[in-house]
Amino acid sequence: MAVQTTETPAATTVDLGPASGLSCRECGERFPLGPIFACELCFGPLEVAYDLPVGDPEGLKKKIAEGPDNIWRYAPLLPVPADVATKPNLNPGWTKLVKADNLARELGVTGGLFIKDDSGNPTHSFKDRVVAQALEAARAFGFTTLSCSSTGNLAGAVGAAAARAGFRSCVFIPHDLEQGKVVMAAVYGGELVGIEGNYDDVNRFCSELIGDPLGEGWGFVNVNLRPYYGEGSKTLAYEICEQLGWVLPDQLVIPIASGSQLTKIDKGLQELIKLGLVEDKPYKIFGAQAEGCSPVSTAFKNGHDVVRPQKPDTIAKSLAIGNPADGPYVLDIARRTGGAVEDVNDEQVVDAIKLLARTEGIFAETAGGVTVGVTKKLVEAGLIDPSLTTVVLNTGDGLKTLDAVAPTSQATATIKPSLDAFRAAGLAG
Numbered sequence: 496m497a498v499q500t501t502e503t504p505a506a507t508t509v510d511l512g513p514a515s516g517l518s519c520r521e522c523g524e525r526f527p528l529g530p531i532f533a534c535e536l537c538f539g540p541l542e543v544a545y546d547l548p549v550g551d552p553e554g555l556k557k558k559i560a561e562g563p564d565n566i567w568r569y570a571p572l573l574p575v576p577a578d579v580a581t582k583p584n585l586n587p588g589w590t591k592l593v594k595a596d597n598l599a600r601e602l603g604v605t606g607g608l609f610i611k612d613d614s615g616n617p618t619h620s621f622k623d624r625v626v627a628q629a630l631e632a633a634r635a636f637g638f639t640t641l642s643c644s645s646t647g648n649l650a651g652a653v654g655a656a657a658a659r660a661g662f663r664s665c666v667f668i669p670h671d672l673e674q675g676k677v678v679m680a681a682v683y684g685g686e687l688v689g690i691e692g693n694y695d696d697v698n699r700f701c702s703e704l705i706g707d708p709l710g711e712g713w714g715f716v717n718v719n720l721r722p723y724y725g726e727g728s729k730t731l732a733y734e735i736c737e738q739l740g741w742v743l744p745d746q747l748v749i750p751i752a753s754g755s756q757l758t759k760i761d762k763g764l765q766e767l768i769k770l771g772l773v774e775d776k777p778y779k780i781f782g783a784q785a786e787g788c789s790p791v792s793t794a795f796k797n798g799h800d801v802v803r804p805q806k807p808d809t810i811a812k813s814l815a816i817g818n819p820a821d822g823p824y825v826l827d828i829a830r831r832t833g834g835a836v837e838d839v840n841d842e843q844v845v846d847a848i849k850l851l852a853r854t855e856g857i858f859a860e861t862a863g864g865v866t867v868g869v870t871k872k873l874v875e876a877g878l879i880d881p882s883l884t885t886v887v888l889n890t891g892d893g894l895k896t897l898d899a900v901a902p903t904s905q906a907t908a909t910i911k912p913s914l915d916a917f918r919a920a921g922l923a924g
């Protein structure tokens with residue numbers, strides 16, 4: 496039997512643009528760029544550190560404006576090589592920021608309400624942003640198989656990105672996901688494995704696989720490539736501010752699964768301030784969860800720093816992570832910015848999906864129902880200031896979670912093809 500070895504290329508051969516290394520979020524220890532995710536000293540999570548192009552904000556704005564209409568316009572701020580846009584990938588991002596005046600009227604918001612609609616990405620969720628970063632890291636480190644543990648959307652995003660870039664893929668999901676998510680994960684031709692358990696079981700399995708020869712040479716986008724993966728969420732912060740005319744919004748409502756997206760949006764906003772691309776002013780970050788999987792909002796409301804794991808039971812399956820890795824960091828950010836973490840129940844999720852569809856013509860998946868529902872709740876509670884600018888994230892497409900609204904969204908009437916029948920149905924005029 497051949498003996499396999501894991502050889503990580505020397506740090507000097509890795510070109511990930513402005514990324515200068517990895518640093519521990521707990522103790523600050525620095526490491527060279529590589530497929531590692533935990534600090535050797537304190538086991539804290541690692542994140543990408545940069546040599547950012549400070550000192551010429553106007554020049555940088557111009558360079559960004561001349562870039563492509565996708566996330567690669569921000570390549571100077573991401574862990575990717577400068578020529579990233581020439582490589583085969585799905586080019587996600589630059590999704591619509593919709594001014595939601597009808598919804599604003601309905602909620603009593605007067606200061607400007609926007610939906611950042613990430614259902615417009617290539618596989619119809621925000622996950623294309625993070626996978627695009629992990630793919631570049633996988634290329635740089637010489638991996639040929641892409642993998643992940645997924646609550647649904649990530650599996651589809653990995654399958655599609657791998658297909659386009661010529662990688663093998665093998666992805667893992669809880670066996671009982673919505674059909675739309677399963678089909679989207681399988682259709683791109685990679686291997687899809689259903690695990691009998693919930694997401695936290697899937698994630699534990701993948702952590703074991705990484706440490707075993709069975710998983711050798713695999714790039715798990717949200718495990719051993721997690722530091723790079725996470726950086727993709729910064730592009731949401733960049734796009735929102737650029738689309739507002741290089742201005743920070745006052746309030747953002749962001750869904751929480753592992754909490755990675757929320758923490759990296761905050762990191763992106765901080766970078767824009769440091770680079771001088773936006774004027775420094777206070778902003779509040781609000782986290783949104785489903786009541787049936789609300790470990791972070793429970794900790795927030797109880798004033799705890801530690802997030803106690805839960806067993807998820809909610810229709811918002813894309814957010815159903817009972818033991819969120821970034822939970823404590825989310826609590827820090829919500830408290831530091833003067834925001835909050837709130838949750839809504841499944842009925843409120845469905846109502847919010849239909850409210851957004853009815854007012855703005857946007858069909859969100861359950862995660863979007865969670866953010867819109869939480870926004871409504873926080874406006875009513877007086878925690879969101881209706882006179883300030885608010886950006887609400889819709890991170891996925893309602894076509895993937897049809898079951899949530901199918902029971903209450905059916906034909907108004909079914910009739911014979913005759914005018915008499917239509918008149919009898921009472922729908923004219």
Ligand SMILES: *Cc1c(COP(=O)(O)O)cnc(C)c1O
Nearest residue numbers: 648752753754755756862890891
């Ligand atoms: C994965 C996901 C999120 C957020 O995930 P984090 O783990 O918190 O980064 C939000 N919405 C949808 C639809 C998702 O699939």
